[in-house]
Amino acid sequence: MKNRPFEILIKNLLRATTYCIVIFIGYILFDIIRKGLPAINWEFISGFPRKSGSEGGIFPAIVGTLYLLFGTMLTALPLGIASAVYLSEYARQTLFTRSIRLAIITLAGVPSIVFGLFGLGMFVIFFGFGASILAGSLTLACMVLPTIIVASEEALRAVPQSLREGSLALGATQWQTIWKNVLPYSLSGMLTGSILGIGRAAGETAPILLTVAAFFLPKLPQSIFDQVMALPYHLYILATQHPEAHKVRPLQYGTALVLLALVISLSSGAMLLRSYFRRKYRW
Amino acid sequence: MKLQAWKDKAVKLLLLGAASTSILVVLLIFLFLGREAFPFLKEPGIKALFDTRWIPVSFQKVRFGLLPLFTGSLLITGLATLITIPFSVFGAIYIAEMARPAEREFLKPFIEILAAIPSVVLGFFGLIVLAPLVKSIFHLYSGLNAFTGALLLALMAIPTVISISEDAIRSVPISYKNASLALGASELQTILRVTVPAALPGIIAAVMLGMGRIIGETMVVLMVTGNAGIVTLMPFESVRTMTATIAAEMGEVSFGSIHYSALFCVGVVLLLITFGLNLVSQRVLKKYGMMQ
Numbered sequence: 001m002k003n004r005p006f007e008i009l010i011k012n013l014l015r016a017t018t019y020c021i022v023i024f025i026g027y028i029l030f031d032i033i034r035k036g037l038p039a040i041n042w043e044f045i046s047g048f049p050r051k052s053g054s055e056g057g058i059f060p061a062i063v064g065t066l067y068l069l070f071g072t073m074l075t076a077l078p079l080g081i082a083s084a085v086y087l088s089e090y091a092r093q094t095l096f097t098r099s100i101r102l103a104i105i106t107l108a109g110v111p112s113i114v115f116g117l118f119g120l121g122m123f124v125i126f127f128g129f130g131a132s133i134l135a136g137s138l139t140l141a142c143m144v145l146p147t148i149i150v151a152s153e154e155a156l157r158a159v160p161q162s163l164r165e166g167s168l169a170l171g172a173t174q175w176q177t178i179w180k181n182v183l184p185y186s187l188s189g190m191l192t193g194s195i196l197g198i199g200r201a202a203g204e205t206a207p208i209l210l211t212v213a214a215f216f217l218p219k220l221p222q223s224i225f226d227q228v229m230a231l232p233y234h235l236y237i238l239a240t241q242h243p244e245a246h247k248v249r250p251l252q253y254g255t256a257l258v259l260l261a262l263v264i265s266l267s268s269g270a271m272l273l274r275s276y277f278r279r280k281y282r283w
Numbered sequence: 284m285k286l287q288a289w290k291d292k293a294v295k296l297l298l299l300g301a302a303s304t305s306i307l308v309v310l311l312i313f314l315f316l317g318r319e320a321f322p323f324l325k326e327p328g329i330k331a332l333f334d335t336r337w338i339p340v341s342f343q344k345v346r347f348g349l350l351p352l353f354t355g356s357l358l359i360t361g362l363a364t365l366i367t368i369p370f371s372v373f374g375a376i377y378i379a380e381m382a383r384p385a386e387r388e389f390l391k392p393f394i395e396i397l398a399a400i401p402s403v404v405l406g407f408f409g410l411i412v413l414a415p416l417v418k419s420i421f422h423l424y425s426g427l428n429a430f431t432g433a434l435l436l437a438l439m440a441i442p443t444v445i446s447i448s449e450d451a452i453r454s455v456p457i458s459y460k461n462a463s464l465a466l467g468a469s470e471l472q473t474i475l476r477v478t479v480p481a482a483l484p485g486i487i488a489a490v491m492l493g494m495g496r497i498i499g500e501t502m503v504v505l506m507v508t509g510n511a512g513i514v515t516l517m518p519f520e521s522v523r524t525m526t527a528t529i530a531a532e533m534g535e536v537s538f539g540s541i542h543y544s545a546l547f548c549v550g551v552v553l554l555l556i557t558f559g560l561n562l563v564s565q566r567v568l569k570k571y572g573m574m575q
Contacts, residue, residue, distance in 0.1 A: 007469060007470070007471045010471055011381060011471065013373070014373045014374075014376055014377040014381060015377055015381070017369065017370055017373040017374060017377070018373065018374045018377045018378065018382075018390065020370070021370055021374055021394065021397070021438075021441060022390070022393055022394070024438065025393065025394070025396060025397045025400075028400065028405070028408050029396075031408065031412060032404065032408065078301075079301050079304055082297070082298050082301030082302070083298075083301050083302040083304065083305060085298055086295075086298035086299055086301065086302040087302060090295055090298060090299070091302070099306055100302050100303065100305055100306055103305040103306040103308070103309045104305050105561060105562075105565050106309050106558060106561060106562075107305060107308060107309060108561070109492075109495050109499075109557050109558065109560070109561030110312065110499070110554065110557060110558075111498070111499025111500070111501070111526060111553055111554070111557055112499065112500075112501060113499065113501040113526045113529050113530055113550070113553070114312070114316070114499070114550050114553055114554050114557075115312075116529075116530075116533075117315075117316060117319075117529065117533075117546075117547060117550040118311070118312045118315050118316060120533070121315035121316065121318065121319045121547070122311060122315045125538065126315070142308050142312075145304070145305060145308065146305070149305070173287050173288065173290075173291040174291055174295075175290065175291045175294045175295070176287070176291075199399060200398075200399060200401075202401075203399075203400070203401025203402070203403065203404070204401070204402075205401070205402065205403045205501070205502045206501040206502060206526070206530055209530055209533075209534070210530075210533055210534075232401055232403040232404075232502075233403075235403050235404070235407055236403050236406075236407075236502065236505075236506070239406075239407050239410055239411075239506065240410070240505075240506055249411075252407065252411075256404050256407050256408075259401055259403075259404060260400065260401070260404055263399050263400070263401055264396060264399055264400075267395075267396075267399040268392075268396070271392060271395070
């Protein structure tokens with residue numbers, strides 16, 4: 001009992017450290033919202049940039065980021081979900097399965113700039129796609145693949161074994177079981193988990209720096225072989241490469257806010273949906 | 284019936300194919316990085332990488348020593364890890380063992396938001412707000428230095444490290460805690476002498492995974508560390524990391540030049556470092572049964 005004040009002191013120290021992080025995050029969000037909001041108006045969202053980005057809007061960058069997101073989802077989602085179904089429903093503990101798992105762990109740790117180099121070497125140069133939406137989306141897809149696989153596997157594991165056994169006992173094949181009795185109950189979990197991963201890809205700059213992003217391109221892309229502007233790269237350029245960086249400060253904050261809002265609404269939307277579905281399917 | 288069986292086989296093969304893409308992508312990453320880096324190893328030779336200066340563009344003699352970039356990455360990673368450890372470990376202990384349930388429900392997603400903030404936005408915040416602050420607090424010539432970069436990188440690593448450490452702490456069997464409490468140890472003694480030591484391998488692995496994230500981060504260091512290619516271990520000096528070098532210079536080189544190939548060599552070194560860190564930390568997590 002004599003250590004009581006000491007215990008309280010330590011406990012408060014731990015609490016203070018934790019809330020220190022919270023306050024720091026809060027301050028970053030507050031700073032960007034406070035200085036970004038005044039810059040945002042209809043012209044900024046829907047207009048094209050003028051004078052190499054010193055004036056006008058960021059519409060092409062928003063569209064570019066959405067295209068990249070869409071392209072990434074289109075390639076990475078089916079591949080990731082199919083991998084997860086194989087790993088959780090079919091795979092036995094073989095050397096091959098272990099190699100797949102090792103590969104997934106390795107991919108998850110590869111730095112984003114290395115993905116950029118890889119995309120440059122393979123998609124841009126070797127396959128001859130050039131700096132394009134296609135090359136950028138494929139690079140980002142490789143990057144988010146491990147996140148999608150892990151999230152989807154988790155969703156599949158949450159489906160009770162008895163559902164599979166019941167179906168198999170009635171004479172259904174394994175694929176019929178998966179299609180009719182496993183996927184319908186896990187798809188929501190897979191999607192929300194995957195959106196969390198893909199949302200992060202929307203904010204990545206390093207991979208698209210080398211594979212797709214255009215410095216200043218005040219028009220919309222015509223095909224998947226076109227370059228696009230993208231929000232993160234646009235912010236980087238405005239903040240560091242612009243000759244009058246001080247003058248365009250409101251535009252910088254506005255771009256940062258739009259990017260932040262896009263990424264955070266994607267991830268928090270996914271988080272909310274996830275908790276909704278978790279409550280809906282309680283076994 | 285026969286048809287069903289065939290269909291089942293076909294689907295299985297298809298899924299197997301999809302699952303193999305991960306292996307394929309890893310192999311292709313090594314292959315393509317190696318392919319583009321290879322000309323450098325042949326022509327100036329691998330010895331050129333051990334030079335002490337990185338001067339890729341020069342009228343006299345170009346030099347491609349990795350040392351300044353390597354020490355730059357090392358310094359920043361070291362500093363950022365030093366900042367990350369106390370914050371994440373204290374935070375994880377608090378969230379896992381002390382916070383009330385409602386508090387946990389707030390703290391966990393809030394810290395997850397930090398992981399969602401794009402690195403370029405953090406870099407921007409660092410450039411505009413944090414760097415001037417560091418400059419005026421420490422009376423420096425410039426706020427763009429290793430310390431500012433490390434602060435932001437620590438912030439990027441904290442959510443990962445907290446979440447894995449917290450899993451590790453919570454995976455300690457309740458019987459350990461009960462035994463300790465039954466022997467008359469206080470709550471704090473139990474946490475510090477029983478729970479945390481039991482979770483230590485998981486915490487160490489979490490820190491290593493965080494280090495992997497820090498060393499591979501590009502935009503923050505590109506924007507706030509000043510990017511001077513000098514060999515230094517002083518926290519308030521401007522440094523240039525391996526990642527920032529690739530990002531800054533790749534846009535300006537011509538394909539197939541020595542400089543281009545040298546940048547891919549930097550990429551290979553980076554890939555090997557993160558590969559090693561990642562592998563060791565996963566081994567540890569697995570050995571002690573602390574995978575989520």
